[in-house]
Amino acid sequence: MSRSPSIPDRPHRDIDPDLPDNERLEALHGHFSDLVDVNEQLASQLEQAEDRREQLRERVDRVERENETLKGSSLYIATVEDVLDNDEVVVKQHGNNQEVLTDVSPRMLERLEAGDRVAVNDSFAVQTILDAETDARAQSMEISERPQVTYGEIGGIDEQIREVREAVEQPLAEPELFEDVGIEPPSGVLLHGPPGTGKTMLAKAVANETNATFIKMAGSELVRKFIGEGSRLVRDLFEMAREREPAIIFIDEIDAIATTRTESKTSGDAEVQRTMMQLLSEMDGFDARGEIRIIAATNRFDMLDRAILRPGRFDRLIEVPEADQDGREQILQIHTRGMNVDDEVDFDDLAEETDGYSGAEIESLTTEAGMFAIRNDREEVHHEDFLNAIEKIEDDDSSDVISSAGYFYQ
Numbered sequence: 001m002s003r004s005p006s007i008p009d010r011p012h013r014d015i016d017p018d019l020p021d022n023e024r025l026e027a028l029h030g031h032f033s034d035l036v037d038v039n040e041q042l043a044s045q046l047e048q049a050e051d052r053r054e055q056l057r058e059r060v061d062r063v064e065r066e067n068e069t070l071k072g073s074s075l076y077i078a079t080v081e082d083v084l085d086n087d088e089v090v091v092k093q094h095g096n097n098q099e100v101l102t103d104v105s106p107r108m109l110e111r112l113e114a115g116d117r118v119a120v121n122d123s124f125a126v127q128t129i130l131d132a133e134t135d136a137r138a139q140s141m142e143i144s145e146r147p148q149v150t151y152g153e154i155g156g157i158d159e160q161i162r163e164v165r166e167a168v169e170q171p172l173a174e175p176e177l178f179e180d181v182g183i184e185p186p187s188g189v190l191l192h193g194p195p196g197t198g199k200t201m202l203a204k205a206v207a208n209e210t211n212a213t214f215i216k217m218a219g220s221e222l223v224r225k226f227i228g229e230g231s232r233l234v235r236d237l238f239e240m241a242r243e244r245e246p247a248i249i250f251i252d253e254i255d256a257i258a259t260t261r262t263e264s265k266t267s268g269d270a271e272v273q274r275t276m277m278q279l280l281s282e283m284d285g286f287d288a289r290g291e292i293r294i295i296a297a298t299n300r301f302d303m304l305d306r307a308i309l310r311p312g313r314f315d316r317l318i319e320v321p322e323a324d325q326d327g328r329e330q331i332l333q334i335h336t337r338g339m340n341v342d343d344e345v346d347f348d349d350l351a352e353e354t355d356g357y358s359g360a361e362i363e364s365l366t367t368e369a370g371m372f373a374i375r376n377d378r379e380e381v382h383h384e385d386f387l388n389a390i391e392k393i394e395d396d397d398s399s400d401v402i403s404s405a406g407y408f409y410q
C-alpha cells in the first residue's frame with residue numbers, strides 16, 4: 001500500500017520593504033516562480049491522489065460485491081461453454097443442463113476459458129473458477145469426444161475386436177437390428193485378460209470408431225476416502241453419459257470396486273461396497289437399448305464379485321488373451337510402423353523369441369531396440385538391436401521383478 005506523498009514546503013520569502021524597487025521586484029519575481037513550482041507539484045500530486053482514490057473505490061465496490069455474494073446462498077456448478085467477445089459467457093449448469101448467457105466482470109473474463117468449471121450464484125453470475133483440486137470429480141472422469149486409437153493399431157486379437165464391435169458398436173449404430181429381432185443387446189461388456197494385452201486400447205478404439213462420447217473412469221478413482229463420494233461419482237458418471245448420448249462409459253480396472261466381499265469389515269470396504277451397489281443399480285435401471293454402452297476391463301477376473309456378471313449387467317464377457325506367435329508378429333509390426341527398420345529384420349523370428357511377452361512389453365521392446373540403434377550410431381534399426389533389446393529386458397526381468405503377464409493368470 002503506498003503512503004501519501006509528502007507535501008512540498010510552502011514557499012516563504014522575507015522581503016525588506018525598504019529595498020529599492022528594482023530589487024524588490026526581482027525578489028517578488030523569485031517568490032512568484034517558487035509558488036508556480038510548488039503549485040505544479042501539488043497539482044500533479046492531487047491528480048495522483050484522485051487516481052488512487054478511484055482505484056480504491058473500485059476495489060471497495062468489488063469487495064462489497066464479493067462480500068454480498070459470499071453472504072448469499074450456496075453456489076451452483078456450471079461449465080463454461082463459450083466465451084463471447086462482449087464480456088459475456090455461455091454457461092451450462094450441471095444437473096439440469098440449463099444454458100444461460102451471463103455477464104462476467106473483466107477481471108474474471110481474463111481468466112475464463114471454454115470448458116472451465118465455475119461456481120455460479122442464483123442469478124448465474126460467475127463467482128469463482130474451480131481449480132483442479134476442487135474439481136476432482138471432473139478430473140477423474142476423462143471425457144474425450146474421440147480417443148486416438150484405431151482397430152488397425154491393435155494386433156493379434158481380431159476375434160475379440162469383432163466381438164466387441166458386435167456388442168457395443170452395432171447396438172449404437174443399428175439399434176433397429178435388435179428391435180426387429182426383438183432382443184436386447186448385451187448391457188455391459190467386460191474385457192478381461194492378463195495385463196498389457198490391449199483391453200484399454202480396445203475400449204478406446206470402439207469409441208473412436210463410433211461417434212459416441214467416450215467417458216473413461218478408472219475403478220481406482222471410484223474408490224474414495226469419503227463416505228458417499230464413490231457412489232456419487234458413479235451417479236455422476238451415468239448422468240454425464242445420459243447428457244451426452246450416444247456415449248460409451250468405460251470403467252477401467254473395475255476390480256477396484258467390484259471385488260468379492262472380503263472378511264474384513266473396515267469402513268473403507270463398506271464404502272467400496274456402496275460404490276459397487278450404486279454401479280449395479282445404475283446398470284439395472286438402464287434401458288439397454290438406449291444410446292449408452294458400458295465397457296469395463298480388468299486383469300483380475302478371478303477377484304470379481306459374481307454379482308456384476310448377472311444378466312442385465314456385464315453379461316458379455318470377452319477374454320483378451322496373451323498374444324500368440326502370429327499376434328506377437330502383428331504387434332511387432334504395428335509398433336515398428338513409424339520406425340526406420342532395416343529390411344532384414346525377421347519379425348517371425350522375433351515373435352518366436354518373445355514368447356510370453358504382452359503387447360505392452362513388445363511395445364517397450366521396440367523402443368529399446370531403437371535405443372540400441374542410436375547407441376550404435378545408426379539411424380536404422382537392425383535385427384540384432386531387437387535381439388539385444390530382448391536380452392536386456394530379460395536380464396532386467398530376472399532380477400527381482402516378476403514378469404507382469406501371466407503373474408495373476410495361471
Ligand SMILES: Nc1ncnc2c1ncn2[C@@H]1O[C@H](COP(=O)(O)OP(=O)(O)OP(=O)(O)O)[C@@H](O)[C@H]1O
Pocket residue numbers: 153154155156157193194195196197198199200201202297298299331334358359360361363
Ligand atoms: N494387442 C495389442 N496390439 C498392439 N499394441 C498393444 C496390444 N496390447 C498392448 N499393446 C501396447 O501396450 C500398451 C498397453 O495396452 P493396454 O493399456 O491396452 O493394456 P491392458 O490390456 O489394458 O492392460 P492392463 O490390464 O494392465 O490395464 C498399449 O498402449 C499398446 O501400445
Ligand SMILES: [Mg+2]
Pocket residue numbers: 199200201252253297
Ligand atoms: Mg488397461
